[in-house]
Amino acid sequence: MPETRSRGDAVQGLDALETQPERGGDERSVAETAGRIWAATWPKLAAVALVLLAWQAVVWSGWRSEWVFPGPDRVLPTLFGEITTPEFWEAVRVTMRRAFIGFALALAVGVLLGLAVSRFKPLRVAIGSLITGLQTMPSIVWFPFAMLLYGISESAIMFVIVLGAAPSIAGGLTSGIDYVQPSLLRAGKVMGLRGTQRYRLLIIPAALPMFVTGLKQGWAFAWRSLMAGELLVIINQQNSIGWALSQARQLNDAERLLGYIIIVLVIGILIDVFFNWADRSLRRRWGITR
Amino acid sequence: MSTITETRTGTTAVRIDDISKVFGRGGGAVTAIDGMSVQVGEGEFLALLGASGCGKSTLLSLVAGLECPTTGSVDVGEHRVAMMFQEAALFPWLTVGANIEIPMKVNKVPKAERRKRVAELLDLVRLTGSERKRPHELSGGMRQRVALARALAQDADVLLMDEPFGALDAMTRDILHDELERIWRERSLTIMFVTHNVREAVRLGDRVVLLSSRPGRVISEFEVKGERPRRIDSALIAEQAAVITDRLREEVSRHA
Numbered sequence: 001m002p003e004t005r006s007r008g009d010a011v012q013g014l015d016a017l018e019t020q021p022e023r024g025g026d027e028r029s030v031a032e033t034a035g036r037i038w039a040a041t042w043p044k045l046a047a048v049a050l051v052l053l054a055w056q057a058v059v060w061s062g063w064r065s066e067w068v069f070p071g072p073d074r075v076l077p078t079l080f081g082e083i084t085t086p087e088f089w090e091a092v093r094v095t096m097r098r099a100f101i102g103f104a105l106a107l108a109v110g111v112l113l114g115l116a117v118s119r120f121k122p123l124r125v126a127i128g129s130l131i132t133g134l135q136t137m138p139s140i141v142w143f144p145f146a147m148l149l150y151g152i153s154e155s156a157i158m159f160v161i162v163l164g165a166a167p168s169i170a171g172g173l174t175s176g177i178d179y180v181q182p183s184l185l186r187a188g189k190v191m192g193l194r195g196t197q198r199y200r201l202l203i204i205p206a207a208l209p210m211f212v213t214g215l216k217q218g219w220a221f222a223w224r225s226l227m228a229g230e231l232l233v234i235i236n237q238q239n240s241i242g243w244a245l246s247q248a249r250q251l252n253d254a255e256r257l258l259g260y261i262i263i264v265l266v267i268g269i270l271i272d273v274f275f276n277w278a279d280r281s282l283r284r285r286w287g288i289t290r
Numbered sequence: 291m292s293t294i295t296e297t298r299t300g301t302t303a304v305r306i307d308d309i310s311k312v313f314g315r316g317g318g319a320v321t322a323i324d325g326m327s328v329q330v331g332e333g334e335f336l337a338l339l340g341a342s343g344c345g346k347s348t349l350l351s352l353v354a355g356l357e358c359p360t361t362g363s364v365d366v367g368e369h370r371v372a373m374m375f376q377e378a379a380l381f382p383w384l385t386v387g388a389n390i391e392i393p394m395k396v397n398k399v400p401k402a403e404r405r406k407r408v409a410e411l412l413d414l415v416r417l418t419g420s421e422r423k424r425p426h427e428l429s430g431g432m433r434q435r436v437a438l439a440r441a442l443a444q445d446a447d448v449l450l451m452d453e454p455f456g457a458l459d460a461m462t463r464d465i466l467h468d469e470l471e472r473i474w475r476e477r478s479l480t481i482m483f484v485t486h487n488v489r490e491a492v493r494l495g496d497r498v499v500l501l502s503s504r505p506g507r508v509i510s511e512f513e514v515k516g517e518r519p520r521r522i523d524s525a526l527i528a529e530q531a532a533v534i535t536d537r538l539r540e541e542v543s544r545h546a
Contacts, residue, residue, distance in 0.1 A: 008416060010465055011416045011465055011469060012416065014429075014431065014461065014462060014465060015416075015417075015429065015431070015432055018429030018430075018431065018432070018462075019427065019428065019429055019432070181379075183375065183377045183379040184379055184381065186375065186379065187375070187379035187380075187381075189356060190354060190356070190372070190373040191392055191393045191396055191440075191444060192393070192396045192397075192444075193392070193396060197395075197396065201381075201392060201395065202381070205381070205383045205384075206381070206383070208383070285383055285424070286382045286383055286426075287382050287424055287425065287426025287427070
């Protein structure tokens with residue numbers, strides 16, 4: 001059938017014209033990869049160098065005496081010395097364990113809350129704006145109350161982390177669910193998607209990008225609440241990053257103090273890099289950006 | 291000619307009997323459809339044509355069972371109904387293959403069987419080899435063909451199409467008319483095709499049903515003449531389209 005054949009050719013020809021030509025292979029040369037990595041790295045290295053330089057310059061200017069405000073020439077060696085000690089890793093371990101447990105709790109509470117609010121209209125009317133309100137509250141104001149409730153304990157810290165992070169997570173989930181494209185919902189309805197299958201195959205994946213944004217924000221709140229908590233709620237001299245910070249202050253050990261501040265910054269950056277990576281790969285999969 | 295007589299000998303696939311659909315209540319109530327009766331024969335390609343506000347999308351929702359008519363009845367018998375829209379509405383987080391699998395997952399088709407049928411359906415819409423692509427990598431025309439494959443994956447024999455090619459350029463649309471006609475024949479589908487493009491209706495339909503606006507009613511019906519496949523730029527199509535366009539204009543100016 002020549003006629004059908006030519007029609008098939010027309011379809012295929014049009015498809016080929018309307019889609020972007022395949023990019024020439026994924027194998028890049030080693031030199032090209034190295035060049036790429038260098039291009040992405042050197043501005044960051046330059047920025048770090050610039051900050052260190054500015055810091056050192058302020059110290060040299062004699063604005064404060066060096067035992068209060070030491071320069072990087074003294075802080076960095078202290079820091080490198082510190083990270084070889086088991087006490088340092090114990091502090092990081094305790095703090096990160098609290099962070100992950102607190103965040104996991106906040107995740108569970110946030111997801112349940114978010115699903116409930118998006119499912120039941122009266123609940124949304126009742127507590128929808130309360131959730132937004134909670135997000136704007138500095139979580140540190142909860143600590144006095146948390147310490148009354150739970151005493152000087154891990155639970156007090158967890159309580160504040162959950163209060164700080166769960167509203168953002170719940171908010172991300174509800175707005176993700178709210179903004180699922182109506183055309184997708186209609187398509188799901190036409191295909192007979194119902195009940196849990198509708199949530200599993202349509203609603204949850206469609207809400208995922210906004211949910212991840214909520215997670216990222218929730219993490220930021222959790223991390224801040226935790227640091228505030230560790231400075232305020234010191235449990236039995238237990239080693240932690242917060243405890244090390246307040247110890248360093250009491251001992252007037254500015255070098256260690258600044259070293260730990262750098263550690264807090266680095267941990268924050270690492271987690272942020274992880275969330276950005278998750279966010280970007282999701283968006284690429286969804287076709288939101290290329 | 292043969293196609294028309296062949297497909298019209300059968301029984302009725304969709305029987306729409308004196309339906310009306312009112313949205314809202316009291317003073318704010320809007321009558322979208324008022325006393326509409328349409329019958330679609332088994333294997334018929336019915337084009338529904340109307341200006342804005344003729345309730346054509348509402349009509350398709352009623353046939354798909356997504357909504358209930360206020361009065362009257364819609365009977366599709368044992369038929370399974372699938373629906374397509376102007377937007378392909380593919381799930382962007384899934385590959386083409388996984389999108390086509392969704393209705394089969396709903397129908398609890400086993401995995402091996404799903405794979406096989408995805409390959410068959412992709413072959414049918416001439417997208418063999420695109421199984422692992424993502425919707426955003428496809429052109430508009432390709433997306434609509436995936437949407438068609440997904441609709442057919444519902445095992446439907448009645449296909450409702452709500453301006454499915456409305457957002458496509460003329461050449462793509464032209465080619466998709468050929469493709470749809472071929473698949474309609476190969477699969478012996480019954481199609482209700484809503485459009486506001488008169489030539490498209492005449493190009494594709496065995497019959498064109500013209501609807502009035504606000505509220506939607508059937509105002510007239512045209513049997514389309516001409517052997518398939520028809521060419522949208524042929525004189526025969528243009529002639530019939532002109533008659534229908536005149537009738538449509540008459541209807542629209544009533545609202546002036």
